[in-house]
Amino acid sequence: MTIFAADKYPPQRIQTLTAQEEIILKKTWAYIIKFLGYPLSINHYDVRYNESYIASTSTENFDESRVFVPVVTLSTCPPPKPLMGKVKGHDPETLPSDSERRIYIDTHASTEKYEKVKVPSDEYYYVFVHHYKANYERSREYSDLINKFGYDEPELSEVVPERSKNRPLVEDSDPDPEPDLFDNDNSSFVTACTSLSQFDDYPAHIFNPSKNGTASEELRFNSSQEIHVAKNNKRSSVYSCSSNRRTLPHGFKVKVTSCKTLHSCFPHYDPKVIHRALNKGTRNDLCDNQVLRFVRARKWDVDKAITMFFKSLDWRVNISKADRLLQEGDVPSYFNGKDKLFVKGMQRCKAWIKGTDRNNNPLFIIEVRKQLISESESEQNQKFFVTFIEWARLFVREVSEAQDKFTVLFDMTGFSLMKNADLAGAKTLAEMFEAHYPESLEFIIVHSAPWAAYKVYEIIKPWLDPTVASKIYFSKTYPDLTRFIDPKYIPALLGGENTDKPEYPVPTLADLSPPKEKDREYIRLKKERDMLFLRFFETTRKWIEATNPHVSELYLQDKLNLSIQLSHNFTKLDAYVRLRGVFDRNGDLNLCC
Structure with missing residues (x-):
């Protein structure tokens, strides 16, 4: 039984x-x-x-x-x-x-x-x-x-x-x-x-x-x-x-x-x-x-x-x-010189996955100040975020730990309305989560948002599904952030104990092939x-x-x-x-x- x-x-x-x-x-x-x-x-x-x-x-x-x-x-x-x-x-x-x-x-x-x-x-x-x-x-x-x-x-x-x-x-x-x-x-x-x-x-x-x-x-x-x-x-x-x-x-x-x-x-x-x-x-x-x-x-x-x-x-x-992007990742684009903005986003580390929230969900961090309007192209943005979301899915532990969601932290430190208010990219990401990755988000934490960011949010909010909108939380201070994330996983830049800095690991020629060679x-x-x-x-x-x-x-x-x-x-x-x-x-x- x-x-x-x-x-x-x-x-x-x-x-x-x-x-x-x-x-x-x-x-x-x-x-x-x-x-x-x-x-x-x-x-x-x-x-x-x-x-x-x-x-x-x-x-x-x-x-x-x-x-x-x-x-x-x-x-x-x-x-x-x-x-x-x-x-x-x-x-x-x-x-x-x-x-x-x-x-x-x-x-x-x-x-x-x-x-x-x-x-x-x-x-x-x-x-x-x-x-x-x-x-x-x-x-x-x-x-x-x-x-x-x-x-x-x-x-x-x-x-x-x-x-x-x-x-x-x-x-x-x-x-x-x-x-x-x-x-x-x-x-x-x-x-x-x-x-x-x-x-x-x-x-x-x-x-x-x-x-x-x-x-x-x-x-x-x-x-x-x-x-x-x-x-x-x-x-x-x-x-x-x-x-x-x-x-x-x-x-x-x-x-x-x-x-x-x-x-x-x-x-x-x-x-x-x-x-x-x-x-x-x-x-x-x-x-x-x-x-x-x-x-x-x-x-x-x-x-x-x-x-x-x-x-x-x-x-x-x-x-x-999406399945092809997961399979290839960033390596082919890095070596063939195509999708340069996609690769630049990777090199700039504008998004990274590190640690978990208090519910043990993988933590997906987006540094908004690195998302530049001048480099924004809808197809490049979609490719970047689809790849990262597919990577985030690999971090879930549904079978062993009954954990099937992830949390997104938008770090608004240094946000500039003139440089970073990429409304087209924000709309693409919002629609993507709502239409193609439903019920995947535990929380959306918007941290250290300046007044300009609230204006942007008022524009974006009508695009959001009510269920997605209900998961959005604004945090202004470090104690606010600790409600959702253990200090050991909060980046040191935000006052936490995680001193690891995101760095882009440059691929080698060996990375153009999967780690294992096909065998019996x-x-x-x-x-x-x-x-x-x-x-x-x-x-x-x-x-x-x-x-x-x-x-x-x-x-x-x-x-x-x-x-x-x-x-x-x-x-x-x-x-x-x-x-x-x-x-x-x-x-x-x-x-x-």
């Missing part, structure tokens, strides 16, 4: 949800899965109702006072009680009694069985691999490394079982995908955040053998997808003991259709972009808690949360290139990451579809465990794929979960 350490985590996280909150998270994930075209048994009509989802045992027993009640074991569970009545989020009507989902809940709840996702289903495997081209073993880098090291790389911790040992592994006939977007002539490193290679529109394939070994004539996942399967093909799927790859039987094709009519924002986005951004965005934090940031920011309104979340995912891939362990970690993502996605599906609170609880526990494994996997992969940034080079960043 697993028990969440509920007293350790802040409220409204995956570890501390109430029943109402969990149902909203299930509904949000259902929308995401429907958009991506993965199988989900709840049809596009029923998915809109909160009553289509059943809360897990632990969340049912986790009341508003946050008092945790231990989980009841599955063997002693009573008949499930569907969660009724109004919950947070938009639920305009009651799920009709004759609806497909209502009938399914009523007829399956008492007999539902828990089946741990040890190996992803064929359906999820083929959508992930052959539609989204999302597995590492399809990449050219994998082929190159296998040619270098051979096929006897270490196996995964949970090896995919071999279904037919006397049948040779048949290679897929699909052409190799294009190189990853981050690849260039000087380096071929691939981001740790995902196993995606650049995707193409090559048709996906699927195989679903019947009991007698022949393929069924037609297979339908749900009302949002059309699946066309060739008849009478007797070839079965084959797994390789040392590989995640399954053979692709010829003649089996599936058309995976995004359910774009489910939400008004869906037609504006490419499922491949959203899929890629989801995978890349999971790092040393927890995937569910990243989704919950947007849900909390929109006051548990699923429609608004989905709109905000998808806009941000698209922004990360198509506008800010790297191959194993990349393959492991693919399998963890697949298992996480399919476990999420089973958690959404669950009709029994106790079965749902077990899938919820599995989701959390898989998220933690993904976090640990990222920290191990990081040294193979990310160039050493400012805080790696000065020794302040010790990456962990």
Whole structure:
């Protein structure tokens, strides 16, 4: 029996949800899965109702006072009680009694069985691999490394079982995908955040053998997808003991259709972009808690949360290139002479991360006097601050210390209205925190602000989300500052005990490559990451579809465990794929979960 350490985590996280909150998270994930075209048994009509989802045992027993009640074991569970009545989020009507989902809940709840996702289903495997081209073993880098090291790389911790040992592994006939977007002539490193290679529109394939070994004539996942399967093909799927790859039987094709009519924002986005951004965005934090940031920011309104979340995912891939900026940091710009203002900002140390606030959140310090209007360009400013915010995310310790925010200290010492009042930059930063990094700020401390700064704030305030504005505190004196930050972390310039002065650690030519050279362990970690993502996605599906609170609880526990494994996997992969940034080079960043 697993028990969440509920007293350790802040409220409204995956570890501390109430029943109402969990149902909203299930509904949000259902929308995401429907958009991506993965199988989900709840049809596009029923998915809109909160009553289509059943809360897990632990969340049912986790009341508003946050008092945790231990989980009841599955063997002693009573008949499930569907969660009724109004919950947070938009639920305009009651799920009709004759609806497909209502009938399914009523007829399956008492007999539902828990089946741990040890190996992803064929359906999820083929959508992930052959539609989204999302597995590492399809990449050219994998082929190159296998040619270098051979096929006897270490196996995964949970090896995919071999279904037919006397049948040779048949290679897929699909052409190799294009190189990853981050690849260039000087380096071929691939981001740790995902196993995606650049995707193409090559048709996906699927195989679903019947009991007698022949393929069924037609297979339908749900009302949002059309699946066309060739008849009478007797070839079965084959797994390789040392590989995640399954053979692709010829003649089996599936058309995976995004359910774009489910939400008004869906037609504006490419499922491949959203899929890629989801995978890349999971790092040393927890995937569910990243989704919950947007849900909390929109006051548990699923429609608004989905709109905000998808806009941000698209922004990360198509506008800010946030994942690429994290991967490259400042090193390429320093050596290639491009983005000179971006590099100058780094050299001037106008922002740095050092120490924590009193709630143990990383402290992100911005020296406003070093932000010059004369050097302000919106694209350069955005690149600078996106890079620093992404670095700040690496400092959080969500798994080990239940800490998932950071505090920003604006040091206004020496501020000049004529030189430093960069309104465009301030607006960009405010919009960035509100729209793309919601619920990431513990405090915003504006210290030693002159009268001119208050005038600037009056201009900026209307741009701020009320939630962000409520986190802003003005401190004038050193005692005011100690309310938020322990003296040992307050810079000596502001009267504190921290005598370290920010200095720019100049990169060397060695920093143009990640610290570790790709080896067999790297191959194993990349393959492991693919399998963890697949298992996480399919476990999420089973958690959404669950009709029994106790079965749902077990899938919820599995989701959390898989998220933690993904976090640990990222920290191990990081040294193979990310160039050493400012805080790696000065020794302040010790990456962990």
